[in-house]
Amino acid sequence: MTATGPKAFIPDEGIAPDEFEPNLVGRYKLDKVFAYASWAATIIGLVVLAFLLISTFADGLPRLGSSFLTSFPSRNAGRAGIASALAGTVWLLLITAAFAFPIGVGTGIYLQEFATDSWFAKMVEVNISNLAAVPSIIYGLLGLMVFVRILEPITGGRSVLAGGLTLALLILPVIIVATRETLKAIPDSLRIAGMALGSTRWQVVRDHVLPLALPGILTGTILGLSRAIGETAPLIVIGAQTFVPFLPTGLRSSFSALPIQIFNWTSRPQEAFHANAAAASIVLLVVLVSMNAVAIYLRNRFQQNR
């Protein structure tokens, strides 16, 4: 209430209207410029994507038939197919999910629900964020060392099991982070309500938190898995085969995968193999899009339930 303050508000001495300069014309002009600029940014991305899709479909669609899906690789581009690569990808997917899901979700639950605020949890948290940023080829080198060399008696060396374990390692950070974020979004009032009734921590997690969080956790897992099946570099490092004339027969079987097959075909000089690569890309795209569709479906159901 000091009268000496420079910004003392004195209602009687209002500011004269002519001290404002709205400049509406100039502001609207700037508005339009930004609208067009952001539109252009959107279009550039879309055009590149559309071009990629159109050229892939133009090259690959004629090659796509049931025999392409059921044939094994061949020196003759016209008779070559992706049977072993597709089967390898499915095997990898299942192995990766079987290891990454329980370990990742378990870690997420531990960090978010049990180990809050301890220095151990903080250390793990920092390391997980760092791991998520490690290039996938480094995971390949790790997989080569640990799963292919050291654990050879168990994995059988350059096997589909070693590949799946490497990919599981690769997407663990994704699943852990997704799990934690989902658990964070569950209101604390639910946990407190459970505890106040005499529940243990695990009862609260099992009965109230997990049922609500499951769709979100599954969404994160599926997105992680769809990253895994597109990965090429770590599989090359651990030694996925490009010419596998048989389907995987077991966990210790050698294997191929769709990205490996595509990589191999694009590096051949003959045009016909390039068409094969485009066709295999379409198959990979279809697999990816359908996995993402499942993730979106789960997320929508999650939001409705809340």
Next chain:
Amino acid sequence: MHSNSAAAVGTSNAFHVEKGNYYYGSVLAVRDVFLEIPEKKITAFIGPSGCGKSTVLRCFNRLNDLIPSARVEGKITYRGVDIYDKSVDATELRRRIGMVFQKPNPFPKSIYENVAYGARINGYKGDMDVLVERALRGSALWDEVKDKLKDSGLSISGGQQQRLCIARAIAIEPEVLLMDEPCSALDPISTLRVEELMQELKKHYTIIIVTHNMQQASRVSDMTAFYNAQATDKGGKMGYLVEYAPTQTIFNNPSQVATQDYVSGRFG
């Protein structure tokens, strides 16, 4: 500073709090709490925001244990047993000392499951239908929901949800009911219903209620504790107990000036 409360209302004590100091980390949140909470009466905690009413309330069922930095000094006994003693199991304590929260927080399950849950995890072996009906009748909700027990607990109105939370709390036969501003999210009619319900419940349970509504405290409670907050050097607030006495005394003839100022609406 505090009168001999048990003698004043003529009953035995449920809780006895001595020299209570409550910390979050190194920050002293509430200091110098002395209380004697009588059995089967309603005790109200009133005071301005940040005075530590809820902090003290959450010590009675050790819910503050869930906050890693929370720390308790002094002694709190329940029926003569030190509840912070190592031999006391917090999970078991919380079954005996139920709690209702500020915001209705039913589980996202059916009305029936909301009530049955506590009994189920505590190994109830009797007839669940009977228990659920009994608890819902006890919270005066039965007639409104008996035909839709399978509906979600979140599908009913806010006032009904709060009574569902009360039903959930009394379903496991607690001895004490802690209520943390149970009516602050409710409209006046729902508030009235909960207040009537409290009068009914105090025949069986010791009730401690935190409220910002002084009319509510004077209407429903037998004993009233007035807490105040003082600013600390670090810019935070520290709460302390100003006066604890029968509600009549607090509202008509308090011994402290601060209490007089607060209940007459001169501050806070």
